Structures are given as structure tokens and as C-alpha cells.
Amino acid sequence: MKKVCIFSSVHSVFDLRIFEKIAKTLKEAGYMVTIIGQYDKNEVVDGIKIVALPEPQNRLFRIFGTTWKTFFLALREKADIYHFYDPELIPVSLLLRALSRAKLIYDVRENHPQAILIKYWLPRILRIPIALTLNLVEKTSAKFFDYVITATPAIREQFKHPNVIDIRNYPRTEMFSKELSRKKKNEFQLIYAGHIAGKKGIKEKVQALDFINQKYKVKLKIFGKFSEPEYGKEVKEVSRGKRIEFLKYVSPSILYQEMKQSDVGLVCSLPKLADTTSLPVKLFEYMAAGLPVIASEFPLWREIVEGNKCGICVNSKEPGEIGKAIEYLIEHPEEAKKMGKNGRKAVLNKYNWGKESKKLITVYKKLLKS
Numbered sequence: 001m002k003k004v005c006i007f008s009s010v011h012s013v014f015d016l017r018i019f020e021k022i023a024k025t026l027k028e029a030g031y032m033v034t035i036i037g038q039y040d041k042n043e044v045v046d047g048i049k050i051v052a053l054p055e056p057q058n059r060l061f062r063i064f065g066t067t068w069k070t071f072f073l074a075l076r077e078k079a080d081i082y083h084f085y086d087p088e089l090i091p092v093s094l095l096l097r098a099l100s101r102a103k104l105i106y107d108v109r110e111n112h113p114q115a116i117l118i119k120y121w122l123p124r125i126l127r128i129p130i131a132l133t134l135n136l137v138e139k140t141s142a143k144f145f146d147y148v149i150t151a152t153p154a155i156r157e158q159f160k161h162p163n164v165i166d167i168r169n170y171p172r173t174e175m176f177s178k179e180l181s182r183k184k185k186n187e188f189q190l191i192y193a194g195h196i197a198g199k200k201g202i203k204e205k206v207q208a209l210d211f212i213n214q215k216y217k218v219k220l221k222i223f224g225k226f227s228e229p230e231y232g233k234e235v236k237e238v239s240r241g242k243r244i245e246f247l248k249y250v251s252p253s254i255l256y257q258e259m260k261q262s263d264v265g266l267v268c269s270l271p272k273l274a275d276t277t278s279l280p281v282k283l284f285e286y287m288a289a290g291l292p293v294i295a296s297e298f299p300l301w302r303e304i305v306e307g308n309k310c311g312i313c314v315n316s317k318e319p320g321e322i323g324k325a326i327e328y329l330i331e332h333p334e335e336a337k338k339m340g341k342n343g344r345k346a347v348l349n350k351y352n353w354g355k356e357s358k359k360l361i362t363v364y365k366k367l368l369k370s
Contacts, residue, residue: 002368003032005079009066010086013037013050016252016281017109017169022083023048024172025357026364036073051077067092075099081367087112087134090141103146103367108155109169110278112138118199118272120228146370147363154277154300167360169281172353175252176288176344187243188216188330191262191291193223193255194282196232201268201296203235204319209242211323216330219243221262223255259289263336264329267295268316276300284351287343292336294325304351310343 004026011018013035027033027047039052051073056066071092074082083105084093090106097104113135117127139159142148148164150156156166196202205220212218225248226232236246250258259265265286276298283301286293293311295301305311312325329336 001030001032002081003034003077003079004081004083004364005034005036005074005077006083007036007070007074007089008038008085009053009056009070009089011037013039013052018085019045019048020172020175020252021169021353021357022107022360025353025360029361029364031364034077034079036070036077071096081105081364083107085109087138090137094141094144097144103370104144105147105149105363105367106142106145107149108138108159109151111155111158114272120197120231146367149360149363152277152279152300163363163366165359165363167356167363168279168351169284170279170351170353170356171281171284171288171347173288173348176256176285176347186217188218188264188326189262190218190220190264190266190326191223191259191286192220192266192282193258193285194280196222196224196226196235197228199270199272201270201316203231203238204270204316204322205266205268206235206239206242206244207319208322208326209244211320212327212330216327217243218326218330219245220266221245221247221258223247223258224249256285256289259286259291262291264326265289265291265293266322267293267301268314268322269296270316271296271298284347287351288347290340290344292329292339293343294322294329304346308342308346310339310346 006018006023008018013019018035018037023033023035024046034049034051036051037053038055039050042052043050053066053070067088070089074096079102081103082093082096085107093104113131116131116134119127122130142159142161146163148159148161150164150166151169153166156164192205194200202222209218209220222244267280267283277300283293283295287310293305295305295311295313296316297313302313305313314321314325
């Protein structure tokens with residue numbers, strides 16, 4: 001049985017793409033799978049071996065300490081294929097490949113150089129030089145990777161590599177197969193789940209509630225963790241007096257139940273370069289749960305939302321526009337219900353992990369055959 005080691009110095013071992021999609025797909029295909037990532041203990045979950053990395057004290061420690069710890073743990077696994085995330089792991093991954101002679105896959109979830117340009121914790125004067133350096137490192141190192149997997153076609157086009165493929169982060173439909181009955185409630189519930197940062201337009205979502213007729217009882221539930229402390233304070237300040245709940249991360253099954261009890265899914269990121277060409281998994285999860293969505297009017301997102309008649313696209317920088325879209329769905333319940341059904345149908349028919357998983361297995365078979 002061939003052995004696979006998936007590793008990340010940034011993500012939790014139970015990150016949905018890593019654990020529920022990549023790792024489980026490989027396990028179901030007959031591979032021995034180990035995941036190295038942030039967690040509090042070593043254990044075996046669903047037949048997948050978990051090797052825990054303690055959460056680093058700060059970014060500096062992660063970059064210069066956790067990366068090397070990850071390297072030694074990965075080398076110890078003696079895997080046939082190493083599958084890694086995070087550009088900070090590129091140097092140790094290349095060393096790992098040289099020492100083990102195993103195959104190496106780089107899985108790129110976002111346009112990392114563009115993302116650097118909006119990192120709040122980096123001094124502005126350093127962002128462009130670091131982004132340019134990272135771009136050079138990624139492109140130069142790519143020729144030593146046996147395969148590059150990207151999350152979207154736009155990211156794929158950044159890599160001039162003979163073995164590059166986009167495997168999109170669509171949901172596993174079995175996670176959303178259970179039909180949950182909606183509870184009767186006297187309020188209209190909105191939901192946002194995911195990364196909580198300025199670029200995700202959280203403040204604008206909160207401010208949108210000010211533009212909804214006060215006769216409607218509207219509640220917003222936000223699931224996630226603030227990655228920018230100062231921004232968190234700013235958001236909570238504008239949240240005062242509104243029906244808003246800030247909740248921590250929960251398991252996928254509990255989050256799905258929360259989605260099913262909600263009326264609208266919000267995915268209104270601000271127009272930053274790294275996001276406009278991304279495919280946010282939460283968009284497809286809202287659709288899978290049968291929710292109408294209110295999404296940013298990026299061309300790629302508009303094509304999905306309006307093309308499948310499953311929601312409304314708005315200027316995410318304008319809270320008033322978001323608020324009016326929410327009010328429209330409140331006042332047109334039958335149309336909102338139809339949008340939800342259209343979105344679920346679209347996920348079941350085309351935006352699902354089933355098709356993407358076949359591409360993943362093809363990549364692995366090709367590498368082992370070579």
C-alpha cells in the first residue's frame with residue numbers, strides 16, 4: 001500500500017479541503033494517509049493518521065521554527081508522495097524531496113503574492129518586495145515539483161509547468177445530503193462562516209443591517225475567528241445595538257445545521273485581487289444547504305450566482321446595497337426559496353467534489369506510474 005503524507009504549517013489538520021476532501025479521497029482510494037498540521041494531539045481519525053503540530057506562538061516562530069519541525073516529522077513518515085501547502089514550506093519541501101526521492105505535490109489554494117499585498121501585519125513598505133520575491137520563489141521552484149495543484153483556473157495560469165491542474169474546492173455532497181427541517185422562527189436569519197478579516201467585508205455586512213426596514217426582525221450569525229485584533233474591535237463597535245452573534249468555529253455537521261436554519265448566506269468579500277479570482281467554498285456550501293446567496297459582483301462569482309439563478313450579486317463595498325438585497329429576499333420569500341433550490345441543484349449536478357476527486361486520483365496514479 002502506497003503511503004501519502006500531507007503537511008501544512010498553517011492549517012488545522014481538520015481543514016475541510018485537507019481532511020474531508022484530499023485525505024479522505026485518498027484513503028478511500030486505498031492509500032495510507034498521514035496529515036501533519038496544527039492540532040493538540042496525535043491520533044487516528046477515520047483511518048487517517050494525525051501528527052500534531054502545536055499552534056505557533058507567533059508568525060515568526062511559525063516561519064522559522066514550525067517549518068523545520070514539519071520537515072523532520074514529514075521525513076520520518078517515509079512517504080511515497082508528499083503533498084504540501086503553504087509557500088513558506090517550499091525550501092524544506094525541496095530538501096525533503098531530495099533526501100527521500102519521493103514525489104512532491106504543491107497544492108496552491110490562493111494567489112499568494114497577491115495575498116501578501118493586503119497582509120495587515122506586514123509593514124506597507126515591505127509588501128511589494130516580499131510579494132515579488134515570493135512570486136519569483138514559487139515560479140522558480142515549480143520546476144522541481146512533480147505536480148502543482150491549484151484551486152482555480154486563474155491560479156493555474158500563473159504556473160508554467162507541464163504537470164499543473166486545477167482541482168476546485170467544491171463541497172462533498174454527502175456532507176449536505178441529510179435533509180434538515182427548518183425550525184419556525186419569528187426572525188430572518190443571515191449567516192456568514194469563514195475567515196474574519198477586513199478583506200472579507202465583515203464590517204460592511206454588519207452595517208448593511210442599518211439599511212433594512214426596522215419592521216423586519218433580522219439576525220446575523222458570524223462563525224469564525226478574527227485574524228486582525230484591531231479590526232475585530234472596529235467591527236464589534238459598529239455591531240452595537242444590532243442583532244448579531246459572533247461565534248467560534250464549529251464542526252462541519254453543526255455548521256450545516258446552522259445553515260439549514262438560516263435564510264440567506266452572505267459571501268461579500270471586498271474586491272481585493274486575491275479574492276476576485278477565487279472560488280470561495282462557503283458560496284457552494286450555502287448553495288448545497290439550499291440557501292439563496294448574496295455575493296460580491298466579481299465576474300467569476302456573478303457567472304456562478306446569476307448563471308444559476310441562486311442569489312443576488314452586489315457591490316460589496318456598499319452596505320446599503322447589501323441591505324437592500326437582504327430586504328428584497330425578505331419581501332419575496334417564494335423567489336428566495338426558488339433561488340435556494342436552484343443553488344442546491346447546481347451543486348448536486350456540477351459544483352461538487354465528486355468530479356474533482358477523480359482528477360486528484362488521476363494525478364496520484366500518474367505520479368506513481370512514473
